Amino acid sequence: MQNISEIEELIKLISKLPGLGPKSAKRIILKLINNRDELVKPLANTLALVYKNVARCNSCGSLKSNSNGCVNCDNKKKYTKICVVEDIADQWSIENSNIFQGYFHILGGTISSVGQRKEDLLINSLVERVNRDNIEEVILATSATVEGQTTAYYIQDSLKNTKTKITKLAQGLPVGGEIESLDDGTLFSAFKNRSNLRSNSD
Numbered sequence: 001m002q003n004i005s006e007i008e009e010l011i012k013l014i015s016k017l018p019g020l021g022p023k024s025a026k027r028i029i030l031k032l033i034n035n036r037d038e039l040v041k042p043l044a045n046t047l048a049l050v051y052k053n054v055a056r057c058n059s060c061g062s063l064k065s066n067s068n069g070c071v072n073c074d075n076k077k078k079y080t081k082i083c084v085v086e087d088i089a090d091q092w093s094i095e096n097s098n099i100f101q102g103y104f105h106i107l108g109g110t111i112s113s114v115g116q117r118k119e120d121l122l123i124n125s126l127v128e129r130v131n132r133d134n135i136e137e138v139i140l141a142t143s144a145t146v147e148g149q150t151t152a153y154y155i156q157d158s159l160k161n162t163k164t165k166i167t168k169l170a171q172g173l174p175v176g177g178e179i180e181s182l183d184d185g186t187l188f189s190a191f192k193n194r195s196n197l198r199s200n201s202d
């Protein structure tokens, strides 16, 4: 490689993306350089737009565009269920499988993830949403990892002063199974056989 500082910097940045090491980063950069007008320019513009206009919603944790608001929160349909997941990728998997009709709430991680504190997760706003939207069931769809289960337990405790029913995805989830990597069949049975942690206290 020639020592071009811009390219070196780009390799460093692209290598930080999931699934990409320095080798694939170099391949991507060559592709970019060979397609300056078709790829580099629109990519740079689109990234700038995303940086400017797209952010996580402070209330539900999903992605929202400044121009359209939050699709999750501004949904005209009124649901009675809310599904709590760790990451946006989990929401996308569940949406794609069409198993669940309701609101999503994205925590933004788990309690024991490295450097992740419970204050960083959107738990207070979950309690607010449950009360404000008269939610009848909160489905905890955190991973079957120690962190996921610790987080589920903590959320259950945080919801103790609400009236909602609380359920958790079935234990049939593979241990260590992250929601986003589950196939539709496994997700379907995990939803269908979800266990009751607390009944509606009305």
Ligand SMILES: [Zn+2]
Residues within 6 Å of the ligand: 057, 058, 059, 060, 061, 062, 064, 070, 071, 072, 073, 074
């Ligand atoms: Zn939102």
